[in-house]
Amino acid sequence: MPSDAPAPSSGFADQIDQPVHATIARWSASLxxxxxxxxxxxxxxxxxxxxxxxxxxxxxxxxxxxxxxxYALECALHPACTPACVPVPARDRRFAQDEWHHWPFNLLHQSFLLTEQWWVAATHGVWGVEKHHQDMVAFAARQLLDMFSPGNLVLTNPVVLRRTWNEGGANLLRGALYAMDDMERQISQRPPAGAEDFTVGVNVGVTPGKVVLKNRLMELIQYTPTTPTVHPEPVLVVPAWIMKYYILDLSPHNSLIKYLVDQGHTVFCISWKNPGAEDRDLGMDDYLELGFDAALDAVNAIVPKRKVHATGYCLGGTLLAIAAAAMARDGDERLASMTLFAAQTDFTEPGELALFVDESQVSLLEAQMAQAGYLTAGQMAGAFQLLRSYDLLWSHLVNQHLLGERAKMNDLMAWNADATRMPARMHSQYLRRLFLNDDLSEGRYPVRGKPVALGDIDVPTFMVGTETDHVAPWRSVYKLQYMCPTEITFVLTSGGHNAGIVSEPGHPHRHFRMQTRPAGGTHLSADDWQAQAPDFQGSWWPEWAKWLRQHSSAPAKPPRMGMPGHPPLGDAPGVYVLEK
Structure with a gap:
């Protein structure tokens, strides 16, 4: 039986159970x-x-x-110099303000931190508890504690109390109005406030180019050169279909695609269709054949007799690794290099996202997707929000609804609100074959009827992991080094899954580590690599551009726009990216 196939069941049972489980999913936020x-x-x-x-x-x-x-007695006797029971960690912003160090709020936050420590002890180290269950209970305890943090309530948050006193309660009135506006937008399914200031093709996703190929799953964009000569080997970008491609082409100042074009590269990028119910049967094979394979054929037609620098982001990087392994297996030598941004190929340790991927959870999603034909962005967003509950939920509620401060929308935040869907069949295969069964790293993932092996990949590879990635933890991304003997340059950059990649030169407070392992070289553990790799200040983009130049030929005239005999179909950004 294929690894992505459901357990055997009678048609009669499915007719009853599937709608029941789909209803349960709707009432349980798909958890x-x-x-x-x-x-x-x-x-x-x-x-x-x-x-x-x-x-x-x-x-x-x-x-x-x-x-x-x-601690309370010492504070009463020596309020200015009493050491805390639990020092607040440097990265913990919940109680970082000075107001939290004055009575009685110091007692409140110290009591809360001690309670957190007790629950960590209570949920770990219990004899006989299965690790997945232990992690789930610890995660749930942390979420419940975060809910009741003294920072989330007006009367126990000294920062909110001071603001309320100084403004005569105006902050709470503004916060209530913001909360009503947020609720109205959510009910009417409108984007968050300020997102309307960022329009694809107007002020984001504006790098000039042409749509040179279109099929039922994607549009391929070729970008207009800005230099008199270009590196002959083109760059093909494969973004994830869980997101819209223009995260790599945001505003002109932080567009990775524009940066590549200005560095003298011929750049192509896939723009995936936002699937609907009619696309329910699209699977991983379709994304490979109608996506990467079709795009590569088109690039070869426009830039003939030249190898291609293939670049994949997140799930697009996983797809690229699958494609590269299949090409190596079949003797296809059209790739000059492979670059992976925050892309996992081994799913044995995918981080806390694994809390939401087990047989019960996947089956529940499958029942819901069977009715709708797709997974909505809202169903995915809930899990991601829980993974970073303080950053994405509680700090937002405190700042906006209690302090009355609405964060100014930026291009990355607006992009994040521009949601996409995923076809039912593809998402089920992705969760089962990769997350649950880890077929890719185990050499069981089939392409065109035969399994592929990541160890067959023999092109130079550039990989980027991000320090605070909750979607693709960098140690999980790093694991390709254990499976693939080719030359690998690994970069670990500051930031998260998105902000670490959108890390343009000049961006403040950016740093990265980088080190190359030669082909056939001895691999290091992730911790040893982190200890040995030199640290650099600034953006990693210039280092990647330098690496691409080193693996490219001497500059030549830019290629034509579009395939021979097939004029471009329209201007970038195309129409698929505009679909809601």
Missing amino acids: SQSSALLAAADWGMHLALSPGKRLELASLALGYAEQLVH
């Missing part, structure tokens, strides 16, 4: 309650059978209570 209950039961029963662990937790609670009482 499996069964999976959560199983995790809680596993942890609770094993904790009940572990008297030593319970005694340890009781002792820890008494010790923390004693610490807090001692």
Whole structure:
């Protein structure tokens, strides 16, 4: 049975169970309650059978209570110099303001941090609990604690209280108006406030170019050269279809595509169709054949007899790695190099996103997708928001609804609100073959009826991971080095999954580490690599441009726009990117 196939079941059972599970998914924000209950039961029963662990937790609670009482007494006697029970970590912004260090708010935030520590101890190290369940319970405990943080309430947040006193409550009135506006926009399915100031083709996604190929799944854009000569080997960009391509072509000052064009490269980029219910049967093979394969054939027709620098971002990078492995297996030598941005090829340790990918969760999504034909961006956004609940939820609510400060919309935020969907069949295959079964790194992933092996890839490879990536953790991205013996240059840059890639020269507070492992060289563990790789200030873009030049031929005249005998179909950014 194929690895992406559902378990055998009678048609009669499916007719009853599928609508029931789809209804459950709608009422549970597409999160499996069964999976959560199983995790809680596993942890609770094993904790009940572990008297030593319970005694340890009781002792820890008494010790923390004693610490807090001692801290309160010291604060009363020496308010200016009492050391905290739990120093606030440098990266923890929840209690960073000075107001949190004055009575009684110092006691509130110290009590909260001690409670967090107790729950970390309570949810870890319980005999017999399955690791996935342990991680789920620990994650749920953290989410519940974040919900009840003293920073989220008016009366226990000193920053909010000071602002309310100084403004006579005007901040709370503004916050209430902002909350009403947000709710109205959500109900009417309009983008967040300020997103209307960024329009694709007007002030984002404006690098000049032509649509040179269009099929039912994608448009291929060829960008107009800006230099008298170009490097002969073109660059083909494969973005993820979970996002719209113009994250790589935002405003002119931070467009990676414009940067490449201005560096003298002939650049092509795929713009994926935003699928609807009629596209429910599109699978991973279609994204390979109608996407990458079709785009590569078109690039070869426009720039004949030249190898191609292929570049993939996120899920587009995973697809590119699959394609490169299939090409190596079949003796296809059309690639000059491969570049992967925040792209996983081994899914054994995908980070906290794995909390939302197990059999129960995938089956629930499949039931819901069977009715709609696709997965909506809102269903995905909930999981991503929980992974960074403070940054994406609670700090936003506090700043906007309590402090009355609405963050100014920027191009990256507007892009993030420009949602896409994913076909039912493709997403099911992606979750089962890659996340659940890890078929790609295990050498079981089939292309054209035969499995591919990442170890066959033999083109120079440039990889970028980002330090705070919650979608594709950099240590997971790094794992290609263990499977592929080719020359690999790995970059670890500051920022997250999106902001770390949109990291233009001149962007403040950017830094990166970079090191090259030669073909056949001894690999390092991720931690050893991080300790040894030199640290650089600024953007990694110039280093990538330099790397591309080193793997390119001498400059020549730019190629024609469009395929021979087929005039361009229209101007960039095309029509697929405009679909809602």
